[in-house]
Amino acid sequence: MSxxxxxxxxxxxxxxxxxxxxxxxxLEVWIANDFDAALERARATLPDCVxxxxxxxxxxxxxxxLGEVAGLPDVPRLSLARxxxxxxxxxxxxxxxxxxxxxxxxxxxxxTAVPAEGSEFRGDLAHASIVDLLQLLTMNRQSGTLTxxxxxxxxxxxxxDGDIVDALYRRLEGVKALxxxxxxxxxxxxxxxxxxxxxxxxxxxxxxxxxxEGMRQLDEVKRRLDQLELNDDxxxxxxxxxxxxxxxxxxxxxxxxxxxxxxxxxxxxxALDLEVMNLLAELLETGKVRRITGGALRMELADSERIGxxxxxxxxxxxxxxxxxxxxxxxxxxxxxxxxxxALGRLAEAMVPPEAVPAAPIPHLLATLRLPDGVDLDVMGFxxxxxxxxxxxxxxxxxxxxxxLGESKTLAQDLELLGIPTLERSDLAAGDDPSSESVAALIxxxxxxxVGEVP
Numbered sequence: 001m002s003x004x005x006x007x008x009x010x011x012x013x014x015x016x017x018x019x020x021x022x023x024x025x026x027l028e029v030w031i032a033n034d035f036d037a038a039l040e041r042a043r044a045t046l047p048d049c050v051x052x053x054x055x056x057x058x059x060x061x062x063x064x065x066l067g068e069v070a071g072l073p074d075v076p077r078l079s080l081a082r083x084x085x086x087x088x089x090x091x092x093x094x095x096x097x098x099x100x101x102x103x104x105x106x107x108x109x110x111x112t113a114v115p116a117e118g119s120e121f122r123g124d125l126a127h128a129s130i131v132d133l134l135q136l137l138t139m140n141r142q143s144g145t146l147t148x149x150x151x152x153x154x155x156x157x158x159x160x161d162g163d164i165v166d167a168l169y170r171r172l173e174g175v176k177a178l179x180x181x182x183x184x185x186x187x188x189x190x191x192x193x194x195x196x197x198x199x200x201x202x203x204x205x206x207x208x209x210x211x212x213e214g215m216r217q218l219d220e221v222k223r224r225l226d227q228l229e230l231n232d233d234x235x236x237x238x239x240x241x242x243x244x245x246x247x248x249x250x251x252x253x254x255x256x257x258x259x260x261x262x263x264x265x266x267x268x269x270x271a272l273d274l275e276v277m278n279l280l281a282e283l284l285e286t287g288k289v290r291r292i293t294g295g296a297l298r299m300e301l302a303d304s305e306r307i308g309x310x311x312x313x314x315x316x317x318x319x320x321x322x323x324x325x326x327x328x329x330x331x332x333x334x335x336x337x338x339x340x341x342x343a344l345g346r347l348a349e350a351m352v353p354p355e356a357v358p359a360a361p362i363p364h365l366l367a368t369l370r371l372p373d374g375v376d377l378d379v380m381g382f383x384x385x386x387x388x389x390x391x392x393x394x395x396x397x398x399x400x401x402x403x404x405l406g407e408s409k410t411l412a413q414d415l416e417l418l419g420i421p422t423l424e425r426s427d428l429a430a431g432d433d434p435s436s437e438s439v440a441a442l443i444x445x446x447x448x449x450x451v452g453e454v455p
Contacts, residue, residue, distance in 0.1 A: 005029045006032065006041060007053065008034075008053060009054075011054075015053065021097030022101055026101070038065075039065060048107060049075065049077070049104050050072075051077075051104075078104070125150075128189070129185070130184060133146060133189060133191075134146070142162060145194065149188045150181075155168055162207065165201045166201060167181060167203065173270070176270060176271075230262050233291040234342055235260060235280070235284075236292055237254075248269070249283075253288070258341060258354075259345050299346060299347060299348065299436050301348070301350075301369060301440050302440065302444055307349075314371065314377055325368065326400050327377070327379070327380050327399040328379055328401050328403070328443060328447065329363075329399045329401070331383075331403065332383070332406055333383070340366060342433060343436045343439040347440060363382050365378055384406040384408045389408050389410035390410060392408075392411050399420050400450035402415055403422075403423040403424075404426075406426065423442070425442060
């Protein structure tokens with residue numbers, strides 16, 4: 001990547017000669033023969049290095065003038081001397097452009113865009129972090145919108161007279177959106193000036209305090225994620241929250257009634273990521289939320305050849321007189337149904353309903369599988385609680401086959417009465433939660449059993 005050098009030298013002959021030598025070595029050189037010209041150029045974009053020519057003797061004045069441009073005093077500086085006679089111990093030989101270029105390339109990149117008053121500018125986040133950009137904009141009391149494009153989506157930060165008044169990032173708003181944006185390291189930015197006050201002001205904190213707290217929270221969230229080691233795991237609540245629980249606890253527990261990854265959960269709530277992560281650590285420790293190993297990984301129900309066959313079989317197996325997608329059922333203890341729900345959620349074809357799992361152990365929809373040719377297949381869950389077993393008869397019509405992962409005398413009688421094919425799979429009831437692979441295989445077996453393909 002090319003490096004930029006702001007070369008300040010009153011001697012026009014030396015200025016032109018050395019600039020040509022540095023450009024021939026791949027450097028981008030901006031020349032200035034006085035302080036005013038140098039500062040005007042730096043206000044547009046900060047260089048990676050300031051190169052001070054040997055004829056520049058007003059060093060005290062230089063320090064004062066550099067401070068007129070935000071960020072410029074922090075840019076590395078190199079001093080030149082004529083030949084071997086060096087006034088400063090670390091000065092470079094001004095007649096050796098190769099050595100000068102080598103020193104410049106050894107410096108870390110420093111380029112950061114700085115807007116002139118009322119001007120639009122754009123750039124790459126590889127050259128300027130969002131924190132640096134916002135610091136410069138607030139220090140210069142800019143008004144306008146900083147638009148950001150990242151790999152995850154677009155965002156905006158809105159400023160009025162140097163105050164950050166609002167932020168948007170994907171579906172997030174306000175302080176939470178701003179903190180998320182501060183953590184982005186790749187993408188592009190564009191600042192468009194404007195003096196209009198946004199319709200909504202969601203942020204009221206002082207800019208410096210806001211940015212410092214944002215960076216602190218980003219570090220704390222990362223530390224929490226490392227501690228919990230969730231990786232590819234999903235999370236699910238094992239019980240409903242109490243009615244007197246804090247609002248955030250109730251929201252998180254209801255959201256985790258169906259399995260969600262940490263990223264999905266953080267995106268679901270307006271609470272700050274650090275608040276949610278601290279709460280998650282507490283809920284996991286107390287056993288109110290449990291992790292589902294590999295719950296964030298996704299797989300397909302079957303390979304492309306078999307899934308087309310399954311879609312055709314489902315059309316054949318549809319029960320006459322039933323309105324709606326055909327159904328297959330999984331009858332299991334409530335704990336296993338939660339595991340099956342998590343496994344279904346990892347299937348690429350599955351659409352898990354947004355509503356929570358019923359508090360009572362009654363039949364409910366686990367997922368709808370979208371297959372080729374517009375074929376849908378509902379997967380129903382039948383909790384094996386004998387006191388509620390009579391309710392199963394209300395959901396069994398439309399089922400083309402049911403897998404039984406446990407015993408229920410009432411359910412067995414209803415299945416026999418309705419002539420619904422049954423698979424006995426008590427082996428899946430042993431051990432931990434069923435895997436996505438085993439649930440996918442079970443669904444395929446149920447469809448094939450429904451049309452007599454499996455004895």
